[in-house]
Amino acid sequence: MITRDQTLSLVNKYVQTNNSIKHMLATEAIMRSLAKHFNEDEEVWGLSGLLHDLDMEIVDYHLDPALHGVKTVEILKSEDIPQIVFDAILAHNEATGKSRNELIEKCIYSTDPITGLIVASALIRPERNLASLEVKSILKKFKNKQFAAGANRDIIMSCSEFKMELDDFIALSLKAMQSISDDLGL
C-alpha cells in the first residue's frame, strides 16, 4: 500500500489551498480514530480521509457535482491503494451515486462536514484554538443552523448509520483534531 509520505506528496501536488489540506488532514485524523474505535484498519481508513478531496481544485463542484470523487479515483488508479479506499472516496459524495454499504463509507460521509463545524467553533473562541473547545459548545453550535451553515447537519447526523450518538461522535472528532492541532494551526 502507498505510504503516508507518498500520499502527502500527492495531496501537495494536487491541492494548493492551505485550508483544504488542513480539512483533509482533519478528516484523516478523525477517520483514524473511528477505525480504532471500531477495531478497523487505521492506515486504510486514514488514507481514505487524507485523499477524499484530492480533486477539489480540478473538478467544479457546482458545474459537475457527480465528478467529485470520480476524478480522484481516476487520478489514483495506478497507485497501490485498496479498492475499499476508492469506494469510500466515492461514497463521501452522494452525487456520485455510490451507496454507503461498508462502515468506512458511512463514517467518511459523516466525518467530512464535522471538521468544518469544529474549526468554526474553535475560531469564535477568544483563544481561537481547539484546546479550549468543549463538546457542549460544539453541540450548541450544531443546533444553530445559521452557524457554519456549510457544515450539513443532516449529513453529520448520519453518524446514526454507524450507531454513534451525536455527542460521542463530536467528542471523538474533537479529540482527534486536538491531537493534530499544530498541523491544523489551531
Ligand SMILES: [Fe+2]
Ligand atoms: Fe471533504
